[in-house]
Amino acid sequence: MDGMRAVVTGASSGIGAATVRALRHDGWDVVAVARREDRLRALAAETGCEVVVADVTSDADVAALAEHLASTGPVHALVNNAGGAKGLASVEESDLADWAWMFEVNVLGVKRVTSALLPLLRRGADERGVADLVNVTSLAGHVAYVGGGGYNAAKFAAHALTEVLRLELNGEPIRVVEVAPGLVKTDEFALVRFGGDRERADAVYEGVPEPLVAEDVASVIVDAMSKPPHVDLDLIVVKPVAQAAPHRLAKGPLVTRREASR
Template sequence: MTEVSTTREHAFDGGRRAVVTGASSGIGAETARVLAKDGWQVVLLARRQDKLEALVDEIESSGGVGSYVVCDITDEESTDAAVRRIIAEGPVKALINCAGGAIGKDPVASADLDDWRAMYELNVIGTLRITQKLLPTLKESEGTVLIVSSTAGIEPYEGGAGYCASKFAERVMARVLRLEQIGEPVRIIDVSPGMVKTDEFAVKRFGGDADKAADVYAGVPDPLHAGDIAESIRWAVDLPDTVDVDSLVIRPRAEGSYTKLDRRS
C-alpha cells in the first residue's frame, strides 16, 4: 500500500474545492496553480511527495489554499485511503483527472504487453477508480468530473496503438458517464489536448531518452504548454453548474492533426 500523508491541516469552507490527480508535474501541476490562483481550494494527488510538498508551498506562498495526499490511483488501498481523507475534510466540487502517460512507440506487432497494461492501469482503470469513489460526493455538491484525455483518443497513429487505445477508452468513459448521469446534479467534461510540450511526458515515453523526446517537438513553432490546458480547464469548470462542456479539443495552431504539422527545419 502506498503511504498516505498530507500537509498542514486546513479548515475548508465548503466552497470550491478541487481534487487534481497527477498533480506532481505537467498539466496536473499547472492546473493546480491556475485553480488556486482563481480561488479554488486544491487537493493534490500524486505519488511523489517531494513534488507535492513543493507545489503546495508555492501555492500557499502566493496566497492560495492547498493540501496534498500521496496517492497511487493504480492501487486500490492507496486510493481508498486518499478518498477517505479527502471526504473527511469536506465537500468536493470538482475532480480533475490529469494523471496519465504514454510508454513507448512500438508497433502493434512487437509492442510490450506490460507497457500496454501499465498504460491501461493508469489512464483507464486509475481514472475510473478515483472517479467512482468521488462521484457520490460530487453529486452532493453539484460538482464536475473532468477527464483530460488526448487527441490520441480521436485519431490513431503508427507506433501509438496502446496509448491511443487507452485515451480512446478514457474519452468513451467520459461520454458514457455523461449519458448515464443525465438528470443527476453532476457535469462530465472531456478535455482532449493535442501537442503539449511539458518537462516529463515525452521523456517518460521514451524511457528517459531526452534526444528522442526533443525530436517530438523539433521544428514545431509554439506547441502548447501545460498552462494553456490548465486555463481551458479553469474556464470549463468555472461555467455555471448547468453548462456542460461535453468535449473540448485543444491544439496548437501549428498542428492540424498528428500527421499534419507545421514542422520547420
C-alpha cells in the first residue's frame, strides 16, 4: 500500500496501537492520533508512523488535525477507534457523568472526526479508486446486557451513525465498514471501565479461554481495507469462540460434547 495514508484514532494503546502496527506492516503510511503524546512517540519510534496529539472530543483539536492532514495530502482511510466504557452499574444507579463521557467519545467523537476528514477521504478516493471509513464499535452496540446501559446506548448510537453514513455516502467510492468486537483483552479497556480497579478488571477475563487480543481485531480491520475496491464488508462482528453473547461466556477449556451413553 505504498503511498496510501490512513488515520487511526485512539492509537496510543489497545486496538488502535495494534492497528497502526498492522497497517505499517502492510506498507501504509499511518497518522496515529491520541491524547497521550508519550505513548504516541514510543509508537512512532517502533513503527515509523506519524503522530498527531489530539482529543477527539475537542472541536479545536480535530480542526487542527484536519488542517494538518489537508496540508500534507489526501487521506485514503480513516479508522475511528477512539472509545471506551465507564462503569457497570444499572441504568437506575449509574452515574450520568459516565454516560455523558461515553457518548462524547464513542458517538460525538466519531461524528466530529468523520465530518472533518470526509473531504480528505474524497480526495483519497479519487486517487486510489476507493476510500475506507472504518468505525470500531462493539458487540455491545448490537446486543444489550445487564450493567451495559450507558455503553450499550453509546455503541448502539455509533452503530446507527455508521448505518446512516452508509446510506448518505451511497453513490460515492467510500466503503463504510463497521467492526464490532466482542470480548477483547487489552491493557486498558476494563481498567478504565472500573476506574483503575485492577482486580475487577482482571476478573472480566478470568477463566475465559483465549479471549481476543488487540492484534486479532487489527487484523480484521486491515483485511477489510485490503479487499478489492468493489468489496465492502459492511459489518464484521468478531468474538472469541468462548463468547456466544456479551452475557454468555464459557469458562474453562473448550471441549466437545460427547453423545450420551446408551
